[in-house]
Amino acid sequence: MAGNSSTFVAGLTVAALATVGFLAFQASASAPADLAEPRRSGAPVTAPKAHRDKEHPAALPADSGVGARVVYSLDDDRVWLVAANGKVNRTFKVTPGSVDPLTGDYSVTSRSGAVTGTDGTPVEHVVRFATVDDVTIGFSAALDGSLPEPDPTVRTGGIRESVADGDAMWGFATIGQSVVVIP
Incomplete structure (x- = not known):
């Protein structure tokens, strides 16, 4: 009986370690490539430099992106x-x-x-x-x-x-x- 319970505990330990390893792999696969600089939700990707038309303040600034x-x-x-x-x-x-x-x-x-x-x-x-x-x-x-x-x-x-x-x-x-x- 003692052999069966130690085999059972060993089996549970192996299963737990396999589960933890699998979850760690999933977490690392979905983590950002660069963890050195964490970003806030919605953090900007770039910082554009927009140039204004001083004579037409309602004009779209140059260098304010492309597309819709x-x-x-x-x-x-x-x-x-x-x-x-x-x-x-x-x-x-x-x-x-x-x-x-x-x-x-x-x-x-x-x-x-x-x-x-x-x-x-x-x-x-x-x-x-x-x-x-x-x-x-x-x-x-x-x-x-x-x-x-x-x-x-x-x-x-x-x-x-x-x-x-x-x-x-x-x-x-x-x-x-x-x-x-x-x-």
């Missing part, structure tokens, strides 16, 4: 919805939250038709593309049309746009759509 994309300027608080052919479909001013994304290339990761913003305001057409220090960054339109200045004491990532601009963003920025954040 949303371009968001941190300095100008402006968004451009750019078609695949490079033509600007729409541009508009926005009011940022208190937390900005880093400059770089992102993709739309999720969308919500209607939610309550972190400031308690009902918002619609939420288009999310980044996370910075556990704060989700995305575009949204307040149902009441308000564009409040951000409260620096509250960490918010909502970039507010008018209801009409929110409708345009919602129709343009589907899951996976490129979002380029420039200085």
Whole structure:
């Protein structure tokens, strides 16, 4: 009987080690190639250098990416919805939250038709593309049309746009759509 229980324990040990080895292999196979510099969720891939036309501040900045994309300027608080052919479909001013994304290339990761913003305001057409220090960054339109200045004491990532601009963003920025954040 003692031989049978030690054989049983040895079998369990081998099975456990095989399982741990298999799980370790799966984890290493799905790990990023470069673990030396961990990235935040939605961390940018590149940091574009966009050149502005000082005489035409609403003009799409040069070097702001290629193809269909949303371009968001941190300095100008402006968004451009750019078609695949490079033509600007729409541009508009926005009011940022208190937390900005880093400059770089992102993709739309999720969308919500209607939610309550972190400031308690009902918002619609939420288009999310980044996370910075556990704060989700995305575009949204307040149902009441308000564009409040951000409260620096509250960490918010909502970039507010008018209801009409929110409708345009919602129709343009589907899951996976490129979002380029420039200085």
